[in-house]
Amino acid sequence: MNLTEAKKQFIQTWGTLGSEWGINRTMAQVHALLLISPNALCTEDIMEQLNVSRGNANMNLRELMNWTLINKELVPGDRKEYFVAEKDIWEIARIIARERKRREIEPVLKVLNGLKEVEGDQSDKELKAFTETINNLSNFVGKMDKSVDMMLKADENWFFGTILKMIK
C-alpha cells in the first residue's frame, strides 16, 4: 500500500472510531490528519485534504484547541495560523481522559450522589432497589473517577506495567 492510500484509510478509520465514541467525525479526522503530518498545517490545507468547508474546518480546529489536542504554531513571515497536534500518544490519552472526566464523569457523579438523598418508605421494594443501584453505581463511577486521576498522574510504563503484569 502506498502512503496516499494509507493516509486516507487512517483518517477514515479514526473518524469512524471517533463517531462510535461520541466525537464528531470531522473533528477526529482533522486530528488524524494533524497526527500524521510532519509539519504544521493551515486551515486551507485541512479544507483541501479533507474536502470540508472553511466553516467546518475552523469550528473543528477550534474544538481541538479547546481539548488542547492541538496548538497554534506561528510561521515567521506568514500571517496564517498553522496547527500542530500533540504527538505523544500517552499525553493524548491523558488529555482525552481528563476532558471526558471533567465533561461527563464528574457531572454524572454529582447527580448520582444527589440521588442518594431520595426520601420515602424504606420498606418499599421499589425504593430499596433504586437506592441499591444508585449506591453501587455511584461507588463504581467514583472508583472510575479516581482511577482516571491516578492515570493522569502516572507514567505510561508504570501504568501499563502494573495492569499488564498479570498476563505478560
Next chain:
Amino acid sequence: MNLTEAKKQFIQTWGTLGSEWGINRTMAQVHALLLISPNALCTEDIMEQLNVSRGNANMNLRELMNWTLINKELVPGDRKEYFVAEKDIWEIARIIARERKRREIEPVLKVLNGLKEVEGDQSDKELKAFTETINNLSNFVGKMDKSVDMMLKADENWFFGTILKMIK
C-alpha cells in the same frame, strides 16, 4: 426528593451519558429503567414508562439482549416476555468493555497493523511521520486491548485495589 422524581432524573442522566458515549439514548434509558426495577418488566411497561413506541422499545430491548446486558424472564402463566437487567455493576462494566473491545478496538487494531506495511521511500519525511504515529498508536491501542483482557479476567477488588493503591 421523591422516588418518582429521582427515577426520572436517573433515567434522563443515564440516557445523556449514553449518547455522549455513542450509545443510543433510548437504549441507555431502557437499561437505566431495568437497572432500578426490582422486578422484570414487559414491553408495555417500558413503552409506558419511557413514552416510546412499541417498535422502539422492541428494537432497544433486542439490542440490550445482544449486548447481554439484559435477559428474558418467563413468568409462569403469562405469554408475554419480561426483561431483567444484570444488576452487578462490575459485571455490567465487563460486558460493556468486552463488547466495545470486540466491536471497536479490535477492528481498529487490525487496520493499524495493516497500515504498518505501507511502502515507500524511507527518507521521505511524510512517510517517516506516518509510520511513527501508526507504530505508536498501534502499540498503545494494543496495550489498551490487553488491559481490557486483563480487566475481563480480574476481580473487581483486585482491579481497583491495584489502580487505586497509589492515591489511597
Next chain:
DNA sequence: TTAAACTTTCAATTATTTCTGAAAGTTTAT
C-alpha cells in the same frame, strides 16, 4: 486609513440517526 489577508459566525441546507405505528409474522391455547 485603508485594503488585503485572514478568521469567525451563523442562518439555511444537508446528512444522519432515531422513532413511529401499522402491517406482517409468530406462537400458543383451545
Next chain:
DNA sequence: ATAAACTTTCAGAAATAATTGAAAGTTTAA
C-alpha cells in the same frame, strides 16, 4: 384449524447533528 396474544419488521416521519458558504469581524502592513 383458528383466533387471540404477542413480537418483529420496516417505510416513512421526525428529530438531531453536522456542514456549507457568504457575510461580518479582526488584524496587519504600508
